[in-house]
Amino acid sequence: xxxxxxxxxxxxxxxxxxxxxxxxxxxxxxxxxxxxxxxxxxxxxxxxxxxxxxxxxxxxxxxxxxxxxxxxxxxxxxxxxxxxxxxxxxxxxxxxxxxxxxxxxxxxxxxxxxxxxxxxxxxxxxxxxxxxxxxxxxxxxxxxxxxxxxxxxxxxxxxxxxxxxxxxxxxxxxxxxxxxxxxxxxxxxxxxxxxxxxxxxxxxxxxxxxxxxxxxxxxxxxxxxxxxxxxxxxxxxxxxxxxxxxxxxxxxxxxxxxxxxxxxxxxxxxxxxxxxxxxxxxxxxxxxxxxxxxxxxxxxxxxxxxxxxxxxxxxxxxxxxxxxxxxxxxxxxxxxxxxxxxx
Amino acid sequence: xxxxxxxxxxxxxxxxxxxxxxxxxxxxxxxxxxxxxxxxxxxxxxxxxxxxxxxxxxxxxxxxxxxxxxxxxxxxxxxxxxxxxxxxxxxxxxxxxxxxxxxxxxxxxxxxxxxxxxxxxx
Numbered sequence: 001x002x003x004x005x006x007x008x009x010x011x012x013x014x015x016x017x018x019x020x021x022x023x024x025x026x027x028x029x030x031x032x033x034x035x036x037x038x039x040x041x042x043x044x045x046x047x048x049x050x051x052x053x054x055x056x057x058x059x060x061x062x063x064x065x066x067x068x069x070x071x072x073x074x075x076x077x078x079x080x081x082x083x084x085x086x087x088x089x090x091x092x093x094x095x096x097x098x099x100x101x102x103x104x105x106x107x108x109x110x111x112x113x114x115x116x117x118x119x120x121x122x123x124x125x126x127x128x129x130x131x132x133x134x135x136x137x138x139x140x141x142x143x144x145x146x147x148x149x150x151x152x153x154x155x156x157x158x159x160x161x162x163x164x165x166x167x168x169x170x171x172x173x174x175x176x177x178x179x180x181x182x183x184x185x186x187x188x189x190x191x192x193x194x195x196x197x198x199x200x201x202x203x204x205x206x207x208x209x210x211x212x213x214x215x216x217x218x219x220x221x222x223x224x225x226x227x228x229x230x231x232x233x234x235x236x237x238x239x240x241x242x243x244x245x246x247x248x249x250x251x252x253x254x255x256x257x258x259x260x261x262x263x264x265x266x267x268x269x270x271x272x273x274x275x276x277x278x279x280x281x282x283x284x285x286x287x288x289x290x291x292x293x294x295x296x297x298x299x300x301x302x303x304x305x306x307x308x309x310x311x312x313x314x315x316x317x318x319x320x321x322x323x324x325x326x327x328x329x330x331x332x333x334x335x336x337x338x339x340x341x342x343x
Numbered sequence: 344x345x346x347x348x349x350x351x352x353x354x355x356x357x358x359x360x361x362x363x364x365x366x367x368x369x370x371x372x373x374x375x376x377x378x379x380x381x382x383x384x385x386x387x388x389x390x391x392x393x394x395x396x397x398x399x400x401x402x403x404x405x406x407x408x409x410x411x412x413x414x415x416x417x418x419x420x421x422x423x424x425x426x427x428x429x430x431x432x433x434x435x436x437x438x439x440x441x442x443x444x445x446x447x448x449x450x451x452x453x454x455x456x457x458x459x460x461x462x463x464x465x
Contacts, residue, residue: 186346186416186419187420187423188415188419189415189419189422189437189438189441190438190441190442191419192422192429193422193434194429195423196422196425196428196429252454252455252456259454259455259456305346308346308347308348311356312347312352317356319353319356319372319375319376320372320375322352322356323375323378325346325348326345326382326449329442329445329446329449329450330449330450330453332442332445332446333442333443333455334456336435336438336439336442337455337457339429339435340435340457340458343430
């Protein structure tokens with residue numbers, strides 16, 4: 001494909017600009033052209049572009065998500081295809097979940113490859129700022145409740161109306177990451193002890209629900225005053241145990257130093273579970289949340305190993321990728337803390 | 344207990360980047376580079392003592408001699424096959440000390456909920 005489209009390989013910005021210009025009228029009423037195009041994420045092969053559609057009406061701020069070629073080596077090969085993600089965004093919005101509204105699920109003739117366009121939601125995703133900065137103090141008062149309500153709505157989406165998604169119960173998730181760990185690292189006592197701890201606490205299976213898969217501080221668009229504005233990054237969505245999302249949100253790595261606020265560094269677990277119940281969800285037990293928190297911590301430990309592998313294998317020369325390998329010790333300390341709390 | 348990156352990888356990658364970096368290089372990547380060198384410095388200063396203490400503890404747990412790598416691999420295997428339990432207080436004490444000693448090298452400012460060991464002389 002790159003041979004027939006040399007322009008896109010040598011100058012992706014010019015290619016994207018030309019294609020979006022041609023789509024302008026479909027992206028906004030009276031849209032004539034695209035202005036202010038800029039790439040928001042560097043690195044990963046999944047590109048995010050911001051732009052405005054100008055024309056007869058007011059400029060419309062939008063986001064293009066697109067699977068490009070090349071870029072930094074991928075850590076996971078498990079991301080959902082973008083057209084599936086687009087369908088999930090639609091289903092979530094219909095279920096009352098705050099998301100960036102889908103504007104166009106791109107077709108082949110659009111010339112952008114695998115891609116979709118959504119509204120550009122204003123706010124901040126920077127975890128540290130959301131957890132600790134004084135300018136987000138007001139947002140923090142409501143964010144825990146909003147997360148509980150939103151998760152209840154995500155888990156209430158009828159799986160029958162969704163595109164086919166992989167079913168991953170606790171057993172499957174644990175096996176997957178145990179397997180990657182064994183392939184990526186020499187045996188580590190803390191990881192082995194943590195696996196035994198989790199094996200002994202494997203929860204009873206539940207009817208599979210839509211699970212976001214990466215619902216954490218850092219993937220939430222937050223407005224300093226109104227709190228949660230949109231849930232981003234649906235590429236790890238699957239069917240499974242709803243408690244997985246609640247546990248992942250509580251992983252210490254996403255508290256950004258505000259460790260005593262268990263939920264993302266901004267709320268207490270009680271607040272999250274109460275809001276989940278008030279919104280019609282059936283809250284899992286604290287033990288079940290803790291189990292999934294341990295699984296999430298183990299998972300993040302495995303990700304740090306894999307990021308280091310992309311450096312060690314020569315696939316990436318980034319110092320940042322290399323030093324992420326030294327964050328494995330954070331996860332091991334967090335795993336031991338969870339194990340100790342349950343003794 | 345350290346899987347990677349190795350000291351030499353960190354030093355080589357960081358030095359290469361700093362040499363090639365334009366003077367306008369952004370401050371984020373400069374901080375990443377400085378942090379990498381901080382890890383190396385702390386490892387050189389702190390790991391020999393932590394490693395020796397870990398070897399002594401693992402000799403007691405496993406009832407055998409060996410260097411750090413050998414004993415650490417044997418302990419991991421014993422935890423995996425169930426012949427040693429992480430719930431055993433002496434084993435958990437070892438894991439706690441090793442994890443905290445390693446964290447003090449890798450990410451000394453990381454905030455967490457794992458209690459310090461009862462006696463802090465290691």
